[in-house]
Amino acid sequence: MTQVEEFDPFADMSDEELDNLVEEDGCGGIAPAACPGFRSGFVALVGRPNAGKSTLMNACMGRKMAITSPVAQTTRRRMLGVVRTDDAQIVFVDTPGLHKPQDSLGSELNKSALAEFKDVDVLCFLIDASKPIGRGDAWVAERVAKAPTKRMLVLTKADLASPENVMKQIAAARELCEFDDEIVLSATENFNVDSFIALVSSYLPEGPMWFPEGVDTDASDEMIVSEFVREKLLLRTREEVPHSIGVMCDSIERRRGTLIVHATIYVERDGQKGIIIGKRGEMLKHVGIDARRDLERIFGCKVFLELDVRVKSRWREDVREIRRLGYAADE
Numbered sequence: 001m002t003q004v005e006e007f008d009p010f011a012d013m014s015d016e017e018l019d020n021l022v023e024e025d026g027c028g029g030i031a032p033a034a035c036p037g038f039r040s041g042f043v044a045l046v047g048r049p050n051a052g053k054s055t056l057m058n059a060c061m062g063r064k065m066a067i068t069s070p071v072a073q074t075t076r077r078r079m080l081g082v083v084r085t086d087d088a089q090i091v092f093v094d095t096p097g098l099h100k101p102q103d104s105l106g107s108e109l110n111k112s113a114l115a116e117f118k119d120v121d122v123l124c125f126l127i128d129a130s131k132p133i134g135r136g137d138a139w140v141a142e143r144v145a146k147a148p149t150k151r152m153l154v155l156t157k158a159d160l161a162s163p164e165n166v167m168k169q170i171a172a173a174r175e176l177c178e179f180d181d182e183i184v185l186s187a188t189e190n191f192n193v194d195s196f197i198a199l200v201s202s203y204l205p206e207g208p209m210w211f212p213e214g215v216d217t218d219a220s221d222e223m224i225v226s227e228f229v230r231e232k233l234l235l236r237t238r239e240e241v242p243h244s245i246g247v248m249c250d251s252i253e254r255r256r257g258t259l260i261v262h263a264t265i266y267v268e269r270d271g272q273k274g275i276i277i278g279k280r281g282e283m284l285k286h287v288g289i290d291a292r293r294d295l296e297r298i299f300g301c302k303v304f305l306e307l308d309v310r311v312k313s314r315w316r317e318d319v320r321e322i323r324r325l326g327y328a329a330d331e
Contacts, residue, residue: 040089041121041204046113048136049073049097051126052156052187057081057094059187060197065217066094067231071242073097074234076327078112080218082211088201089209098140105316111329117147122203124152130160133172141176150203153182159189222249229263232290241275244268246325258302266312273309
């Protein structure tokens with residue numbers, strides 16, 4: 001869970017040691033990046049809110065790293081997830097759902113997602129197979145069509161649509177944009193996920209391992225804490241409350257094998273604060289229990305999680321607050 005720095009596993013080896021490695025085993029035990037034919041690159045998952053981007057990335061990784069919920073605009077931060085195969089390293093980029101912004105936060109989320117269009121090797125346009133293609137999808141398709149990279153149509157949630165509707169969706173999507181390839185899948189049912197990974201790999205250039213073994217995301221520990229606390233809040237609240245929630249991890253400290261974590265939940269009104277705390281603090285207690293379970297799984301140790309709730313009026317309109325919470329697009 002640490003920030004990735006440039007990695008060279010052979011920097012301290014002499015020429016003789018490198019020669020011995022090559023003699024021992026074809027590629028000489030050298031990292032696959034040094035082997036001919038090894039592919040690597042960046043793959044952006046883009047689309048409308050709730051198209052299944054985070055769910056697909058989690059399925060490709062084989063474990064949950066990106067938060068998910070039925071609430072639109074769950075993803076607020078671009079997150080990288082690294083998937084390795086025998087002959088490739090794929091760096092998936094999970095992006096916020098593209099939508100018509102209603103506030104400064106929405107504008108920043110769109111900027112964050114659109115910024116990935118030009119910096120990746122493959123652009124995967126995710127469309128929900130169970131819902132009709134609308135103007136929002138067409139708006140995203142216009143931007144996808146202009147991207148200077150390989151473009152792939154990914155029809156998600158195939159388990160929720162009939163074969164006839166799937167074919168209609170594919171035909172409608174083809175009218176919106178020209179794709180280099182297409183695939184139908186269901187991340188929740190693990191249908192065609194492995195095929196998706198193989199298909200994406202085939203479009204990547206030959207290249208190095210961008211991430212060393214043992215590092216599978218660029219997310220900091222603080223980001224992981226704040227995101228999983230926010231996910232549990234989204235799952236337990238309704239109406240306008242979820243969109244008004246922001247979470248910041250204030251501190252993480254390790255004591256005798258236990259992580260001592262403090263995070264602050266921000267809302268825009270006193271009434272929302274009352275909902276999150278709940279009667280006799282029951283809502284906040286359950287949110288903490290739910291979040292702690294995921295964090296202990298991710299960090300592999302016991303976690304003590306302390307949560308506070310504060311009101312920050314109209315924070316979604318304040319770019320400084322949006323940036324402070326980590327939801328702003330990179331400059």
